[in-house]
Amino acid sequence: MSSAFRFTPLFIAFAATMPTVAHADEAAEGFVAGSSFNLHLRNAYFNRNNLNSGVRDNREWGQGFVARFESGYTPGTVGFGVDAHAMLGLKLDGGGGHAGTSILPEHTKANGELGAAPHAFSTAGAALKLKAFDTEFKAGDLFLSNPVIAGGETRMLPQTFRGVSLSNNSIAGLLLEGGQVSFTKPYNQSGHRRIDTYYGALQDNRDSQHLSWAGASWSGSEAITSNLYAAELKDIWNQYYFDFDYTYAVNDLVSLNPGLHFYHTQDTGQALLGDIDNNTFSLHFTVNAGHHSVTAAYQRVNGNTPFDYINLGDSVFLDNSRMYSDFNAPNERSWKLAYGYDFAGLGVDGLSTELSYSRGEADLTKAAQNNAYYDYYNADGKHATHWERDLDIKYVFQQGDFKDLSVLLRYASHRANQAYAAEQDNDEIRLIVDYPLNLF
Template sequence: MNTALRFTPLFVALAATMPFTAQADEEKAEGFIEGSSLNVHARNYYLNRNQLLPGVRDNREWGQGFLGKFESGYTPGTVGFGLDAYAMLGLKLDGGGGTSGSSILPINTKGDGEPGKAHDSFSTAGAALKLKAFDTVLKAGDLFLTNPVIAGGESRMLPQTFRGVSVTNNSFDGVMLEAGQASFTKPYNQSGHRRINTFYSKLQDERDSRHLNWAGVAWSGVPNLTSSLYAAELEDIWNQYYFDVDYTWQVNELVSLNPGLHFYHTQDTGQALLGHIDNNTYSLHFTVNVGYNSLTAVYQRVNGNTPFDYINQGDSIFLDNSQIYSDFNGPNERSWKLKYAYDFAGAGIPGLSSVVSYSRGELDMSKVDPNSVGYGHWYNADGENAQHWERDVDLRYVFQEGQLKDLSVLLRWASHRGTQGYSHIDNDVDEYRVIVDYPLNIF
């Protein structure tokens, strides 16, 4: 049995007392109202997924989402208090007729367990109390989190949130420290909260964790060089450790080179509700930027007889070959990617950009334990390596001025194909998405 990390609520509370190097400046302390802001984000989302396997139905959904976020300032004094609050509303524009199920909208379940029609609307609201002392902020309540071990999913119409407590400290130049505990999550296509589970444990009954604890440090103390180190415990499922380093070398005004590494180590802990896990996963990227052009090469490797797993519906998979449809994170998978990006400002069209990429992976699923509680469905009895590839194209335009300033339109195409041994994991699909984002600052 592995030694578990223990970041209890007491630990988080004590973390708020970590040493401070800055001095309080009460004269400059912003007021609760004076320092507040209110922003509304409207997102129109259409997804059409053409399933190419016989007997698998297509998915088509179209919805309109609204997210309003209020963030107060802090009351004056050495210790300031504040409040963050949000409200979300999702509306179905199209998704009936048996075509729903692309995860934009919540759906009813028929008596036979098959998905039914999408809800006409769904909504949720939440808030977090916050406390600021010197350079430390403590929040408790509903949180928007973004770090390598727990990041709310933002790839659909509305974002994912978590309920718990977090603490961040910025006392040292170029260093950000954070820690926290989350016990519940609000998925991006639901109104209510539920216990935290993983991308693959959603396939298992009663495989939820009571909470996830995390602590980490992000460093940017040297120009053009960044690095971060995180550790997390998903109670009775895994301990996960993450490290990254990224460097940009500016060769001249026109050319820059950008190498980088992302690395995860995951191992089971406690009751091991998903079974044995011993997984090392990493990705390496190297980007050459020349003017308005960039070309990136990626190599990604999963060393382990289980896939690289992460929080369900979340974006805590900071790997370079995590694509629109597939994450190329299967057991013992090796994959590579080539990506080309162009900023049309170089052609006199500021705001228009494009990205084209091609990824290819090969897995050995014969070593997967067929009796694994969480991952046995990956097992390939024929002992053959499975292969798959994905091709992605993005075209985005952001309005630069006028009443539509900052409104963006994203057209996204993806095609995925796999050999017969892989088709039971990710289907053969052609899909396209149309995403219109309009951020609005009220005050």
């Protein structure tokens, strides 16, 4: 970036909150009266049957516990509070010969092979917070979820980040936020490390000193939602995101839902991952009819590098980010067709399912060779193709002692031709049981 303009998302987000402060409500619930304590139990089983020769199968099973305390705020114009959490992961199954699903810590032996994961791992953290009117500031260990920095939530334990954040809700339906983080606690580790990217993690000394972001999220209309975000991953990239989602109700039973997701990623500073100039977008169109839904989506990566994102995170807000593949190779084009059904239509409340098929193709011979991404792709991949089939079945208990307990069964099959060397042929089963408990 030029010296004439310095991208400071935290300052932008803070400045955006200032004009609305005079109109805010000073009422506070109190430190104790406004507090909550939740316990989240998650049992996760992953089984990946790798079909490529010389690649071993992965199978792990674990039980996770996440306790989260969130205080209210002390009375006054500026209220103070604290958020705290503790996590524990227990290994139920996962020998060295089957390690590597990413729900348990990875232990590498002296010979480079993966060994058995430890029987338990744990972590704890906290964040101090203050609130003035409708503006909230936090410093410490943060749970984040937005299109440019979203902690991984799909494994046994969640991912957290260490830094500061600022948010404002003065305008109904509009969230303004920003922040900066320097470390992350991945979902399968106890300790913190520097921020890196999914593909950059394959290289040494390619992590960043910090990530800064700012954004606006609009949900003030029943028909329209939209997000606009910008982020700087120091010495790696600037990333910008926009989405727009519209729902048109034809009648009481039928609605139409078109939408767009768009990312632009450009290298910055020392460009530790090399030259990046990537535009990635996806378009979807969903028809909801009663308890049925049908979705068609198209996704495109325009650039000679893959669409990359924060390592182990979920900041891939694209329609074709599936259970195994993200369909994000350089110059990849992909499409998806999905069908969903809510069994409340048959009198079974809480049971739902979705079946989808995705297919992508790319010319990997055009992949950039002057950066850290190139080794991940096949230089002979002129006609690289792959497909993935996904089936999700979920049941949420509606009442009784197990109210809100959910059981999710996920199955995926992925196949690729020899030109698409980045991802393997496999069949994968995941069984996830979630039990959230609101203790107070």
